[in-house]
Amino acid sequence: MRSSAGVVLPLAVALCTGVFPVAALADEGGSSVWLPGQFASFASVPGDPGFSLEGLFYLRKASATAGTSFSRGGGLLLGYETTEQYLYLTPGYTFADAVLNGQLWLGVTFSAGRADTSVWGVLAGPGGGTFSAGNSDTATGISDLYPMASLKWQTGSHNAMVYVMGSAPLGAYDPNRLAGVGLGHWAIDWGMGYTYMPPSGFELSVTAGMTYNFINPVTRYQSGVDAHIDVGTSYSFSDDFYVGAVGYLFNQLSADTGGSTLAGGFRSRVAGVGPQIGWSMQVGGLATDFNVRGYKEFAVENRPEGWNVYFTVSLSRARRPGDRAP
Numbered sequence: 435m436r437s438s439a440g441v442v443l444p445l446a447v448a449l450c451t452g453v454f455p456v457a458a459l460a461d462e463g464g465s466s467v468w469l470p471g472q473f474a475s476f477a478s479v480p481g482d483p484g485f486s487l488e489g490l491f492y493l494r495k496a497s498a499t500a501g502t503s504f505s506r507g508g509g510l511l512l513g514y515e516t517t518e519q520y521l522y523l524t525p526g527y528t529f530a531d532a533v534l535n536g537q538l539w540l541g542v543t544f545s546a547g548r549a550d551t552s553v554w555g556v557l558a559g560p561g562g563g564t565f566s567a568g569n570s571d572t573a574t575g576i577s578d579l580y581p582m583a584s585l586k587w588q589t590g591s592h593n594a595m596v597y598v599m600g601s602a603p604l605g606a607y608d609p610n611r612l613a614g615v616g617l618g619h620w621a622i623d624w625g626m627g628y629t630y631m632p633p634s635g636f637e638l639s640v641t642a643g644m645t646y647n648f649i650n651p652v653t654r655y656q657s658g659v660d661a662h663i664d665v666g667t668s669y670s671f672s673d674d675f676y677v678g679a680v681g682y683l684f685n686q687l688s689a690d691t692g693g694s695t696l697a698g699g700f701r702s703r704v705a706g707v708g709p710q711i712g713w714s715m716q717v718g719g720l721a722t723d724f725n726v727r728g729y730k731e732f733a734v735e736n737r738p739e740g741w742n743v744y745f746t747v748s749l750s751r752a753r754r755p756g757d758r759a760p
Contacts, residue, residue, distance in 0.1 A: 435469050435522060435543050435580040435601070461657045461702050462650065462690065464498065464514075464737045467601045467621040468662050470682040470706060471729050471744060473641040475666030478595035478629035480537040480586045483530035486750040490522040492547075496731070496740030508558040516613075516738055520547030520577065536587040545577035545605070551613040571612035577605035578616050593629040597643070598622070609653050619650040619657075635670040637678070649692065658688035658701060666710065666727075674714050680727045681707040702737040706730060716752050723748040 469492070495517045503509040526541025554568035584597040601623070605616025625643020630636075641664045647657040662685075668678025686701035706729030714723040725746040731739050 435467070435472065435545065435578070435599070461647075461660070461686065461737065462617075462619075462653070462655050464496075464702065465617065466645065466657070466660050466662075466684065466702075467617060467647065468623055468643065468645050468660060468684070470662060470684045470704065471664055471680060471727070471742065473627060473639070473664040473666070474680045474710060474725070474727055474744075475637055475639050475668045475676070475678055475712070476629060476631070477639045477641045477664070477666065478586055478593040478627040479631060480588050480593065481528050481539070482751050483528050483537075484751040486526050486528065486541075486748065488522075488524040488526070488746060488748045490520075490524070490747075491745045492518070492520045492522065492742065494518045494740060494742035496738035496742075498734075498738045508560045510558075511556045513554045514738065515552050517550045518547060519549075520545055520615075524582075533585060536585045539584045539586070541582050543580035543582065545580070546575065547577050547615045548572065548574040549613040549615055553612060569612060573606060573611065573613035573615050575606040575615050578602060579604045591630055591632040593631060595627040595629075595641070596625070597627070598624045607652075609650075617650075618652055620648040622646050625662075635676075637666075637668045637670065637676075639666045640664075644687070653692075655692045656690065658686045658690050661685050661687050668710065668712070676712050678710050679707065680710045680729065681705070682729065700736045703733065703735040704731050704737050704739065705733040706742070707732075708741075719752045721750050721752045723750075 497513065497515040499511065499513050501509060501511040522543050522545045524541050524543040526539055529538045550572050552568060552570035555566065557565045579602040580599055582597065582599040584595055586593065586595045601617065601621040603616055603618050603620060607614050607616035607618040609618065623643055623645040625641060627639065627641035629639040643662055645660040649656040663683045665681045666678060668676040670676040683705045685703045689701050708728040708730055710725065710727035712723065712725040714721060728741065728743045730741050
């Protein structure tokens with residue numbers, strides 16, 4: 435569930451010289467529908483039947499640069515920076531009756547956020563003279579809508595999951611602006627997960643999926659097929675407290691198409707790792723779970739690079755004694 439970072443790096447060149455660089459951002463602006471790190475520890479563990487509510491605050495700061503040198507001296511250096519803050523609210527319902535011998539959960543994610551984006555360019559001439567230009571933009575508002583369904587199974591220490599998620603382009607979107615909080619196109623994401631959680635307190639979760647992006651009807655641009663893997667591992671010191679590590683790998687399987695021929699044909703990739711901590715409390719019949727995790731990105735290609743932080747609060751019916759969940 436991702437919102438748009440805004441615009442590709444070639445716009446920075448348009449600010450300076452009207453010449454496009456040799457590198458750009460794939461996934462139409464360097465943003466994907468799937469939020470890397472969206473799943474972490476305990477992802478495939480079944481919950482308790484009934485209504486639930488999850489709130490997620492997401493903060494990301496990233497940047498990208500591209501440059502080229504001229505044969506007679508001098509060159510062109512371009513920059514792109516974005517800071518994103520989003521709030522995701524996901525009401526859901528877990529069914530008590532088994533479906534295909536598993537546990538069915540249905541939910542929908544509503545989102546709102548703010549994106550601050552800036553681009554700049556510096557043109558250096560053969561004689562040492564320079565010319566620079568830049569621009570910035572801020573967008574706030576309601577973002578896209580993400581309906582989701584999952585089916586989970588549990589056998590002893592082994593937990594499995596399949597899921598499907600859609601992305602409806604209801605957020606504020608303007609292709610002529612640098613910043614935006616909506617992607618402007620439909621998408622569907624599906625995948626599966628596995629969590630190993632023995633009585634020892636150790637836990638390992640792996641969730642893998644793929645995203646198909648439909649054509650943006652405004653720009654006629656189509657982002658490629660994306661693949662992603664989210665990993666979380668933790669050790670529970672008690673039923674109420676755990677620490678661990680998280681990571682993700684995001685990689686485009688096919689190139690972008692359509693739109694400007696200079697902006698298409700790119701594939702993006704990014705990986706991230708970091709720590710996590712989680713704790714829970716119970717008041718009457720209400721269970722409250724907290725999780726904080728952060729990622730530092732690396733191995734980036736055709737995508738902004740930076741860091742991001744998740745803070746999640748989950749409310750649900752009180753769990754049975756001995757159960758653990760993020």
